[in-house]
Amino acid sequence: MAFDTNVFINCPFDEAYSDMLKPLVFSLLYFKFEPQISTTMSSGDIRVQEIMKLMKNSRFSIHDISRNKALKKGDIARFNMPYEMGLDIGCQNFGNKQMKTKKCLILDETQHTYDVALSDISGQDIKAHGNDPQVLISKVRDWLMVNLDDVLPSKNKVWQDYLEFYADYEEMLTDQGFTKADIEKVTTFEYMKVAKAWIKQKGI
Amino acid sequence: MKLINFVHKKEIRSSGQSMSGRKTITDDIVKKVAASAMTSNERVHVLPRSNKWVVRTDGAEKVSGIFLTKDRAILRAKQLVEKGKTIVVHNELGKITQRIK
Known part of the structure; x- marks a missing residue:
């Protein structure tokens, strides 16, 4: 059933986060999960109702709140990630029987950054990734293993295969006339399609 | 993921370039990258x-x-x-x- 294998991802979809998002999406596909993201919808189509549909259809959710700070003085903090996280936790608490089986992982840059701005989330499953994609994979893998009561491939194995995949991916796209800038502009949906096909072909 | 599929298809033309001029990944490219998973690259x-x-x-x-x-x-x-x-x-x-x- 799709609900059990869907993972809703709540994170920024800007270029700065793509070095984290790419390995995250790859590792979820590697573990045979289906990442659910809203990034490929054009801004006009993004409505909270649609995001809520993705949440309702996902047993697992990953909320990365590491980028909700204002980047420089005078900027306003980004509230979308904490807002969506609140909706998802609400869904888990006030929803039907199936919603109550939802599991949610909250990621931040350091372990206690959230204490200052979002202390109400204490007691949730919160892990720090330190902006390191290998740590991110490791935290997600460990969290899934606890909730699945199953063994998943090691972080090192996933990372090694990710590096091989990325070398193939970039090489092939370059051969097809993509520049570095073109590669950065590939949508997460397209990237996901390629990563999924590569993993399948690899027999993982 | 029907909604995402719909929006995605709407954006991409068959030429491999979106209406905004962004290069897009065609099914042929997906197949080629997947095929490279099976070749011994020895990198x-x-x-x-x-x-x-x-x-x-x-x-x-x-x-x-x-x-x-x-x-x-x-x-x-x-x-x-x-x-x-x-x-x-x-x-x-x-x-x-x-x-x-």
Whole structure:
């Protein structure tokens, strides 16, 4: 059933986060999960109702709140990630029987950054990734293993295969006339399609 | 994911370029990247790990060496790489910073 294998991802979809998002999406596909993201919808189509549909259809959710700070003085903090996280936790608490089986992982840059701005989330499953994609994979893998009561491939194995995949991916796209800038502009949906096909072909 | 599929299809034209001029990934490219998973590329990867540099050949279970500096690791990779194959240097994010033929 799709609900059990869907993972809703709540994170920024800007270029700065793509070095984290790419390995995250790859590792979820590697573990045979289906990442659910809203990034490929054009801004006009993004409505909270649609995001809520993705949440309702996902047993697992990953909320990365590491980028909700204002980047420089005078900027306003980004509230979308904490807002969506609140909706998802609400869904888990006030929803039907199936919603109550939802599991949610909250990621931040350091372990206690959230204490200052979002202390109400204490007691949730919160892990720090330190902006390191290998740590991110490791935290997600460990969290899934606890909730699945199953063994998943090691972080090192996933990372090694990710590096091989990325070398193939970039090489092939370059051969097809993509520049570095073109590669950065590939949508997460397209990237996901390629990563999924590569993993399948690899027999993982 | 029906909604995402719909919006995605709407944006892409058959030429492999979206209406905004962005290059898009066609089914043919997906097949080509997938096919490369099965070919023996025999690339040698140089990557950072715990403040050191590791050398590893495609598909190898174990690393071929651990070095204090990137330059040392690249030197080892050059000894290992077969003629015509590539050395791929990654940064800590996994991104490719250098390809050496």
